[in-house]
Amino acid sequence: MWVNPIHPNSASSAAPGFPVPAVTDAQMQAALKQRERLQEIASLGLTSAETDRVLQELCTEAANALGLPIALVTVVLDEAQHFAAQHGLDGWMEEANGTPVEWSFCRFSVATKNEFVVEDAEHHGLVQDNPLVTMDGLRCYAGIPLISSRGFALGSFCVAGKEPRDFSERDLATMRGFAATAIARIEARRATAND
Amino acid sequence: MLESLERYLGPEEATEIWLAACNRVQIDPEAEQTPARDLLKAVDALDSTDCLVATCATGLRIRLMSYMILADKQQGVSTMVRIERTTTGC
Numbered sequence: 001m002w003v004n005p006i007h008p009n010s011a012s013s014a015a016p017g018f019p020v021p022a023v024t025d026a027q028m029q030a031a032l033k034q035r036e037r038l039q040e041i042a043s044l045g046l047t048s049a050e051t052d053r054v055l056q057e058l059c060t061e062a063a064n065a066l067g068l069p070i071a072l073v074t075v076v077l078d079e080a081q082h083f084a085a086q087h088g089l090d091g092w093m094e095e096a097n098g099t100p101v102e103w104s105f106c107r108f109s110v111a112t113k114n115e116f117v118v119e120d121a122e123h124h125g126l127v128q129d130n131p132l133v134t135m136d137g138l139r140c141y142a143g144i145p146l147i148s149s150r151g152f153a154l155g156s157f158c159v160a161g162k163e164p165r166d167f168s169e170r171d172l173a174t175m176r177g178f179a180a181t182a183i184a185r186i187e188a189r190r191a192t193a194n195d
Numbered sequence: 196m197l198e199s200l201e202r203y204l205g206p207e208e209a210t211e212i213w214l215a216a217c218n219r220v221q222i223d224p225e226a227e228q229t230p231a232r233d234l235l236k237a238v239d240a241l242d243s244t245d246c247l248v249a250t251c252a253t254g255l256r257i258r259l260m261s262y263m264i265l266a267d268k269q270q271g272v273s274t275m276v277r278i279e280r281t282t283t284g285c
Binding site for chain 1: 257264
């Protein structure tokens with residue numbers, strides 16, 4: 001798989017304020033399959049079958065605050081993304097509690113450690129062919145990377161919807177606040193585990 | 196499956212752990228084709244090993260579940276395949 005680093009003249013209609021991540025397939029694979037990153041996810045217990053109540057509440061608050069149907073705390077593994085908490089999902093994604101990693105929007109945030117924003121997925125070069133767009137109808141997305149205190153990108157705190165959406169700087173500031181709370185909650189697991 | 200485990204464990208340990216998981220759920224690791232549901236059971240058996248392996252297993256489980264559910268949907272089959280997971284404490 002090769003991720004197109006999008007030529008400026010491509011069909012992407014991403015807003016000028018939101019850079020499209022340029023990441024090669026090799027960089028993406030190296031980031032996703034880094035042993036130390038996976039070890040960090042394992043040590044934080046982020047793939048536990050039990051959903052963290054606080055993370056769950058954050059998702060509901062974020063969905064309400066942004067006026068979008070879906071909010072997630074994702075953990076991006078090497079082969080799939082896992083939903084550590086979610087609001088608004090139904091159907092197969094809820095049942096599988098994740099997606100194959102190559103369909104994950106959040107993998108771009110993990111690979112680059114930057115925010116990833118898609119205002120209209122049907123016209124965004126990185127995701128317009130993604131089955132979550134073509135089959136499940138996702139159209140907008142904003143994800144903030146969840147970076148641990150040891151510097152590993154674990155996943156992201158994100159919102160998504162089925163209509164195009166202009167994300168304002170205020171929207172993203174709100175998201176950053178939720179992401180900061182989420183990572184603090186996740187880090188608290190480490191403190192608990194070390195007690 | 197094995198390839199994913201080898202990435203983190205090395206070939207010998209990965210093979211040993213995968214064979215043990217297959218043995219635990221009584222599937223033939225040498226079979227040319229194994230039903231996805233049987234593979235899922237073997238992946239679940241990986242959960243009882245160490246935390247890193249269990250984390251890898253979660254990724255493999257989600258992949259399998261995604262493809263199984265979508266394939267069944269395409270065939271008009273209603274699946275409520277809920278493989279109960281045990282919490283490993285990792």
